Amino acid sequence: MPGPAPLLVIGCGNLSRGDDALGPELLRRAEALRAPGLEVLEDFQLQIELSLDLVGRELVLFVDASVAAAAPFEFRRLHPARDESWSTHTLHPEAVLHVFQVVQRREPPPAYLLAVRGEAFDLGKPLSEAATRNLAAASAFLARLVGDPRPEAWQALAAAATVAPTSMARERE
């Protein structure tokens, strides 16, 4: 039986909540690339069992809306970090990697985050105009990533990013 696809793209978000749909929308575009060795996985919110989906992968990409990322998007390497949340609703990608580390007792595959700037998240609303523009830019970048799914290529792109990585502790103005 063949193993899991080497490249996993995980998108999460709520299609009915305005710019929260950025993650699933970007995932659709990833699927449309029909790239060999690519698997997409959509979820509403990140949860600890998602760590099991990382097993056997060579490269993992999380795609998501972000209220803190600079427009149009940010791309950065992720590292395992424990979650200090007070709620089961707020798991971040680094925590998923951390769960992998603990459960599998080894380092997770290289993982990256493509965070697309979102502005409005009202229930029942479509993507905002700004989010639509940001999605287009992110889609082009995503195609570039999928076109060259080598860890060293992605690391070079992350290092070359002109925008500072999003900090989980940074306050939004």
Place this chain on the structure above:
Amino acid sequence: MSTSVDSPNRLETAADPRSLRRVVIEPLTRVEGHGKVTILLDEEGRVHQVRLHVVEFRGFERFIQGRTYWEIPVLVQRLCGICPVSHHLAAGKAIDMFVGARRLTPSAEKIRRLMHLGQIYQSHALHFYYLASPDLLFGFDAEVSKRNVIGLIAAYPEVAVKAVKMRAWGQEVIRVVAGKRVHGVACIPGGVNKPLDPTDRETLLRDADTMIAWAKEAVDLSRKLYLSNPEFQEKFGVFPSNYLSLVRADGGLDLYDGGLRARDASGRTIFDHVDYFRYRQYVDEQVKPWSYMKFPFIRSLGAEEGWYRVGPLARVNNCDFIPTPLAEAERKEFRNAAGGALQHASLAYHWARTIELLHAGEGIKELLLDPETSGRELVTQGEPAREGVGVVEAPRGTLFHHFKIDEQGLITKANLIVATTNNNEAMNRAVRSVAANYLDGRQLTEGLLNHIEVAIRAYDPCLSCATHALGKMPLHIELVEANGAVIDTLARNGDGSFARG
């Protein structure tokens, strides 16, 4: 439910809030669904007012109105990324009434029950192992670096592995029924859309005994933790309350269907076996000026005395028995710990939650072995109607879905009461109780403030309908004078570090 001067509930509204300093505990996010705790202190640091503000989701009626009723079980899953199955099933039960199918075929009902128990199992496993255990094991004043899953792993190394696998198994139960583990669909008007696949059934059964055994371990651990410090458990967030839940016709625990039962703090029955279609005759909602979230209450007792708790503690308190043997044995121990009386401690929620986790595991196995669950008569219908109510016991408590449609089948009215709303007053009481006992007259520290968080965590409030978008803010505390001037700030960052300034 006293409001005397000695009662923590005197802390809902201070006599002169303008003269007090305000401490705000707030996860600063830009999205709905997050909570904020405000504490007003006097110059000596004594607590004078405590309120929990939870921003309820808005826009639901606008989102739903005008839609066809058969879309509802799919649409409502978008309300919450954590409990979509609960909304799917509650909405499914409501729209059953539109096609006159109050009672489904045995196979359809058991397939829905299977999905529901899968969700209960994975939700309770996540909450207990990943969220609550670190606090319970290491104490609320322990260092943040220890009071997390890393510390848990060091003490109980196999726990994290089990938590993830239990979650995955519960999610697989959902996937088997609904076709996908997220955004799947099982409910159609009057039944379900597909039978149980025999191969999937065998796959799930293979792990069932292990999942039940692990759930039993969770009960053993939570019981041990709870009983290890009875003096503390009797002081932390303890207050009498009414309880509301569904029960079976014979009084047994039932998480999917049944009649509404309400009991008061002494265990006296307020009402019993009420058809939930008539819930409005028994339950109403109060609005308070300082919170977006409503405060449901039992009508016959009035707004001040009629508030109640829902969820694991309410269900285990309310039922006469649990119809699965291992969980029933644990329920008896639970009641015995309080001398046969009802348990009122907020932290007893954790113990009750693991009993339900065990019940869910047992129930899933029973359903998988039941030939009717694999049956193929899946849809029924009867005399159509234009009003439907669906009620289930979601992981966090009783969930009400209420819809009306016009002659074209379009939704004209929608009302939801979610579990976290049902527990709104109770969470406020828990926070006030903790603040009165642990913050009054003492210097604010991260550990003390975590006592407040622990009280809230016990209720596992659903940040319903919130977007999860990245960039959520750290936990932020502001010390604010009554005139709005910020005196001091504290921030808990996402990595657990704590900053003052």
